[in-house]
Amino acid sequence: MSAGVPAVSRSGRSTRPTSVVGAVLLLVLVALPFLVYEDVTSSLVSLFVLIVIASMWNLLAGFGGLVSVGQQAFIGVGAYTVVALADAGVPPYLGVLMAAVTAAALALPTSFLAFRLRGDYFAVGTWVIAEVYRLVLVKIDSLGGPSGRSLTGMNDVDATMRAAFTYWLALGVAVVSVATCFWLLRGRIGLALTAVRDDEVAARASGVDVTRAKRVMYLVSAAGCGAAGGVLVVDALSVQPNAIFSVQWSASMIFIVVIGGIGYLEGPIVGAIVYFLLQQVLADAGSWYLVLLGCVAILVATRLPRGLWGTVHDRWGLSLFPVDYRVTRAPAAEPCPAVRT
Amino acid sequence: MADALLRLEGLSKKFGQVVVADGLDLEVGPHEALGIVGPNGAGKSSLFAMTGGDLAPDAGRVVLDGRDVTRTSVHQRTRAGLGRTYQVPRPFGGMTTFATTLLAATEGAGARGDEALSLAHDALKRCGLAHLANTRGDALSLLQRKRLEVARALASRPRVLLLDEVAGGLTEPEVAELVELVRAVHADGVAVVWIEHVVHALLATVDRLACLAGGRLVADGDPEQVLRDPVVREIYLGQDPSEEGAA
Known part of the structure; x- marks a missing residue:
């Protein structure tokens, strides 16, 4: 009864041009510290951080259906890891890598607690867990308590070089984060994750270990947020617990992903750019900034419910990160007892 | 049947006062095609939900190929050879x-x-x-x-295929195509358990028919005989069961 093997393509029709454009864009971004003034690159650091945390939230909520409002827990853990390791003599740039590892390691036991909750309760529960992380960290006097700490080990680095290194670090973390999401979704687990996104019950019936798939997403997402926290502290050279554990981070992630298009790898990138531009343009607008942000959110949610990228994808079938399987040629026909159509 | 592929032993399940399974026993052989009929609310879909692992029974066991799978999750049962379709496609x-x-x-x-x-x-x-x-x-x-x-x-690659009302809502030619497909799958050696209101589709496919009502089996055996059973006729409110599904 076994038929032959069908020919399957993994690339979209826009893959070649977009990968050329992407490579050129990446080269320009890498060379940017040599081309523009420092204030441009330092503001781009915050864009890269937004791309990282939004991509991670998209993985979690867009694919796993895990609407977390507590990813700031891992941003904070990452930031404090870099600070603590710097005290022990670990260079902060290396500390960012360790921040990702630490966040993922703490996310594992946390997941067993958080996964006992579903839906709205999961959202509220993750927020509470983030608060618990903050309360525990401010108890540690060596990490500065409630008033925070400054980062050691960066004083001997020249300010211009430091700005460039921080920029490259942020760019690197952003590229690795997006690439990890792409790699995850393109691999075998990607099918499972996409199925979980579309219908959890049917995914289980197809043989998917849904809890395991969600745990993988939760750990990866924590690692990304941990690295983002590390970048933030290397950039600011200090950490303040109320700011780093602020629920504002979750609000930003949700805004970016909803605007950009939830469930698409491109969504968080597009959303982060829009959010970043709004921040830049409306920096002096005071509270009108938040009013306008709200209006944009309402407009997109009602007019383009699939987000900016979702709309592009639906209309033109465009995909920068093709993860689909396209059957290009069926195997040679052979006698088959199947139903004809 | 000592070497049954799928065996349900004393399955019971209550939702408050509503009994969906009341000490249900059922065996399916390795190459059998079993049809299950019964009025709405008889516990047909709950039977599949308990077999597939979506619903935990209050009492009883689900045994797949000699292995007790009552406490295993849905994906483990799928991997063990239990294929299923949902009444409302997912x-x-x-x-x-x-x-x-x-x-x-x-x-x-x-x-x-x-x-x-x-x-x-x-x-x-x-x-x-x-x-x-x-x-x-x-x-x-x-x-x-x-x-x-x-x-x-x-x-x-299932060894047992659970079909939950796949013929519902389809036109006659579509039902005929579906019957062809299920027959071909069964001919390949896959055991089939098919819950269906469209009785003539079942009759064309299965070699055994069971009737479920109030969470228990009221008849089980040769399809023609089961449909002639007075209890089964009574359950169908005096209608001829073979006319069901034409509506």
């Missing part, structure tokens, strides 16, 4: 039909590489969906969605 809206069967082939049947690709394609082809390999689940018609349910179950 396509993956954002995945193509090929990705859907490929998922079942890798996760459910544990196939890899070319083996998985050909298993996925084969399941689609058998269900008449090969020409829609690159179509997303949310773009399919009702008949196509029902076929995709079967294709997904087949791609997980």
Whole structure:
């Protein structure tokens, strides 16, 4: 009864041009510290951080259906890891890598607690867990308590070089984060994750270990947020617990992903750019900034419910990160007892 | 039947006062095709939910191929050879039909590489969906969605296939196509348990019929005999059961 093997393509029709454009864009971004003034690159650091945390939230909520409002827990853990390791003599740039590892390691036991909750309760529960992380960290006097700490080990680095290194670090973390999401979704687990996104019950019936798939997403997402926290502290050279554990981070992630298009790898990138531009343009607008942000959110949610990228994808079938399987040629026909159509 | 492939032993389940299973015993042989009829609320879908693992029984056991799977999760039962379709089709809206069967082939049947690709394609082809390999689940018609349910179950290489009212809502020619498909699957050695209101579709396929009412089996045996059973006739409110489903 076994038929032959069908020919399957993994690339979209826009893959070649977009990968050329992407490579050129990446080269320009890498060379940017040599081309523009420092204030441009330092503001781009915050864009890269937004791309990282939004991509991670998209993985979690867009694919796993895990609407977390507590990813700031891992941003904070990452930031404090870099600070603590710097005290022990670990260079902060290396500390960012360790921040990702630490966040993922703490996310594992946390997941067993958080996964006992579903839906709205999961959202509220993750927020509470983030608060618990903050309360525990401010108890540690060596990490500065409630008033925070400054980062050691960066004083001997020249300010211009430091700005460039921080920029490259942020760019690197952003590229690795997006690439990890792409790699995850393109691999075998990607099918499972996409199925979980579309219908959890049917995914289980197809043989998917849904809890395991969600745990993988939760750990990866924590690692990304941990690295983002590390970048933030290397950039600011200090950490303040109320700011780093602020629920504002979750609000930003949700805004970016909803605007950009939830469930698409491109969504968080597009959303982060829009959010970043709004921040830049409306920096002096005071509270009108938040009013306008709200209006944009309402407009997109009602007019383009699939987000900016979702709309592009639906209309033109465009995909920068093709993860689909396209059957290009069926195997040679052979006698088959199947139903004809 | 000592070597039953699927055995339900004393399954009981209550939702408050509503009894959906009342000490249910049922055995399905390795090459059997069993049909299950019964009025709405008889506990048919709950029976599948307990067999498949979506619903935990209050008491009783589910034994698959000699192994007690009562406490195992849905995906473990799928991997152990239990394929199932849902009464209301559950396509993956954002995945193509090929990705859907490929998922079942890798996760459910544990196939890899070319083996998985050909298993996925084969399941689609058998269900008449090969020409829609690159179509997303949310773009399919009702008949196509029902076929995709079967294709997904087949791609997980089941030993027992649970079909939950796959013929409901289809036109006569569509039902005939579906019957052909189920017969072909059964002919390949897959045991079939089919819950259906469209009785004539069942009669064309199954070699044994059971009638479920109030969470218990009121008849079980040769299809013609079961349909002639006075208790079964009574349950169908005096109608001739073979006329059911024409409505």
